[in-house]
Amino acid sequence: GAVVSQHPSRVICKSGTSVKIECRSLDFQATTMFWYRQFPKQSLMLMATSNEGSKATYEQGVEKDKFLINHASLTLSTLTVTSAHPEDSSFYICSAGGQGGGYTFGSGTRLTVV
């Protein structure tokens, strides 16, 4: 079945540095990928919709300059958290697919900013 590979699964970084999270569709082409964020004991929050070859569409309240999304190919989308701060610590997850109604999620990335 469809697989979405997300890396890294866990990352710890220092405040002020940038972190890149990759999301790859391994056996299918994904023209659209979604990026979500989840806070403890809360539901997923859609951050942005990533479209191959064009600018991402960000949800209201999400800082475009802080959360840079690039979807350079049909199999790769990246989320870069720039100048990370402790409040950016969270769980980030991507998803892709939609053919026949099935969506596949990446395994998620636990970001801790210290």
Add this chain to the structure above:
Amino acid sequence: GNSVTQMEGPVTLSEEAFLTINCTYTATGYPSLFWYVQYPGEGLQLLLKATKADDKGSNKGFEATYRKETTSFHLEKGSVQVSDSAVYFCALSDSGGGSYIPTFGRGTSLIVHP
């Protein structure tokens, strides 16, 4: 580990029919349970949730009851509409050592005909 199993789709119904989408889970801890909905071309949206046994989540005519004894969280609606056509995801969020990593089902596509 944690897992979520939901019935495979697509589920095809006529308008005003009764809907049930089954969801069962396994978890190491005491999870919160969620149903998300994804309309065509959009990201996930939280539909409803329940955080403890016997809680009933409800929204937009949809309901689901947290059944700890059967480890289930089936989604129901008494009378579906064409506008309910979407993909529905069951999910759990478990403390898992404090990380609250979410686990999703694969999604069930619902198609409602006029």
